[in-house]
Each structure stands twice: as C-alpha cells, then as structure tokens.
Amino acid sequence: MAILSGSIEADVPIAFADREWTEFVFRNLYGNYAKGFADVAASINESDADSGTVKFETEGERLVKVSVELEYTARAGGDPGEEVSRAQARLDRDLERYRTFLLKRCEQESCRTS
Numbered sequence: 001m002a003i004l005s006g007s008i009e010a011d012v013p014i015a016f017a018d019r020e021w022t023e024f025v026f027r028n029l030y031g032n033y034a035k036g037f038a039d040v041a042a043s044i045n046e047s048d049a050d051s052g053t054v055k056f057e058t059e060g061e062r063l064v065k066v067s068v069e070l071e072y073t074a075r076a077g078g079d080p081g082e083e084v085s086r087a088q089a090r091l092d093r094d095l096e097r098y099r100t101f102l103l104k105r106c107e108q109e110s111c112r113t114s
Contacts, residue, residue: 002074002084004091007067008099014058016111017066020102021054062112068095 010017052070059065072087074080106112 002072002080002087004070004072004084004088005068006088006092006095007065008095009063009065010099010102010106011062012064012102012106012111013062014056014064016106016109017064017102018056020105021056021066021098023105024098024101066095066098 012020052068055065055067057065057067068091070091072084074083074087076083
C-alpha cells in the first residue's frame with residue numbers, strides 16, 4: 001500500500017473551503033456539474049483509495065491550506081510503481097481542479113468578507 005499526498009492553498013475562508021470540498025466530491029461522485037464546471041471534474045474516484053484524510057488549516061482569516069493523504073493499493077495488475085506514480089499525478093491534478101473550483105465558487109458567491 002502506498003501513501004499519496006498533496007495540498008493546495010487558496011485565499012478563501014476555511015468554512016467555505018470545507019463546504020465546497022463536500023460539493024466538489026459530491027459532484028465528482030454523481031457527475032452533477034453545472035454549466036461552467038465540467039472542466040474541474042476529478043480523475044480519482046473515492047473508490048480508488050482504500051482510506052484517507054482531508055485537513056483544512058488556516059493562517060489568519062483567509063488563507064486556507066487543504067491537505068489530502070490517501071492510502072492507495074495498486075489494482076491494475078501492471079507495474080505497481082508506475083500505477084502509484086500515475087495515481088499521485090491524478091491526485092495532484094485533482095487538487096488543482098479543486099482549487100480552481102473553489103476560487104470560482106468563491107468569486108460567484110462573494111465568499112470573502114473584505
């Protein structure tokens with residue numbers, strides 16, 4: 001079993017980032033993307049990971065860091081090292097997609113207080 005990890009930072013309130021994480025995951029599981037959000041769909045499905053954690057940390061009132069750590073078992077039957085590398089690359093790409101989604105939603109909802 002491999003450990004995949006990554007993080008992003010965004011200038012949004014921590015409660016907003018937490019709420020939008022749930023929305024991002026829900027939309028990825030059920031494919032319910034409103035117009036303008038299809039480009040942020042994640043490539044790693046929750047069923048690809050054995051277990052994991054998501055942490056939301058903040059510095060001040062606006063800068064939030066979202067960190068993900070997943071336990072991952074290669075299942076494709078090929079070279080496990082290559083599969084883990086591809087999964088890590090997908091996680092990194094998905095976190096950037098979440099960051100894009102988060103910032104776009106924040107702009108739409110005027111999530112910043114000042």
